Amino acid sequence: EAGVAQSPRYKIIEKRQSVAFWCNPISGHATLYWYQQILGQGPKLLIQFQNNGVVDDSQLPKDRFSAERLKGVDSTLKIQPAKLEDSAVYLCASSFGGVSSYEQYFGPGTRLTVT
């Protein structure tokens, strides 16, 4: 089966600019996650969607980060305006979302560098 797709793979922007990332989950996966992975650290959950609804966004810096999954499939994550500390890899993951189906599949990530 096709995996989780993300684009772009790399992005370099200046601080205070805006950026958007796109994720296409595995077909049929109801749950979609966005993670931030700073170099040398574990992934940190930013937001979790169940279909097109937000389940958990407690760790999303809402003053500058936003995410949507309007039709319950693709998702976009936006940062506006970016700060230097936002430099990280942004990982998208999806899972089937059914009972007893917990495994999350990760995309290749988008490496963001803020200068």
Added chain:
Amino acid sequence: GENVEQHPSTLSVQEGDSAVIKCTYSDSASNYFPWYKQELGKRPQLIIDIRSNVGEKKDQRIAVTLNKTAKHFSLHITETQPEDSAVYFCAASRGTYNNNDMRFGAGTRLTVKP
């Protein structure tokens, strides 16, 4: 919220030796504990997971043990090979139908010397 601590941060072993990585968690409601392997510049990949209704699970050279009372779980890799070299992350979540919020440990960089 959940807090996952992972030790050690780096681990170096000789090829053929065993490697053990340990994690503790804080949320007693967590019931799903996966381990991910991440090679340099690549995505995290699930290598083994365990749910709270079992104490141990094994898959060839890797095994995971869980102690729910003490709230800790461990990854064991036997007969290590150079290709096992990577960063390993533990994670914990409540694993409910609509809330599989995963909290990751900080990672262990495993180096297997040939």
